[in-house]
Amino acid sequence: MLQRSRTRPNPFESRTEVWRQVGLGGEVDRGTILQLAVVPLREPQRVEMRARFDAATSPEEVQRRLDEAIDVPLRYPPDVTLEELERDEVVLKIAATPLHPDDGARLASEVIRGVR
Numbered sequence: 460m461l462q463r464s465r466t467r468p469n470p471f472e473s474r475t476e477v478w479r480q481v482g483l484g485g486e487v488d489r490g491t492i493l494q495l496a497v498v499p500l501r502e503p504q505r506v507e508m509r510a511r512f513d514a515a516t517s518p519e520e521v522q523r524r525l526d527e528a529i530d531v532p533l534r535y536p537p538d539v540t541l542e543e544l545e546r547d548e549v550v551l552k553i554a555a556t557p558l559h560p561d562d563g564a565r566l567a568s569e570v571i572r573g574v575r
Contacts, residue, residue: 503559504563506566509551511549511550521539521551522537529573531558
């Protein structure tokens, strides 16, 4: 059951109304309400790898290949970062995060397929 309650005013704000569960009792600091409302989300494990390519391979090309190879819904676009540049090869760091934790293995397979 929910009831309306007032918070103790912040010196910079007027009193505000909030909805809260019955049983907390009395007035509640605004900070306490915010702490109760903030629930940390568990982000799925990201697929992260380093891959070596011929020096002629650009990060843009790898990004394009990944975009074509990955069908798993992603939380963010794949991230391709230059790690090392040597005379005849480049090392790129590739990271991608699936939208759903259960898709991690499938995403890893698709990333590998995209960089081969």
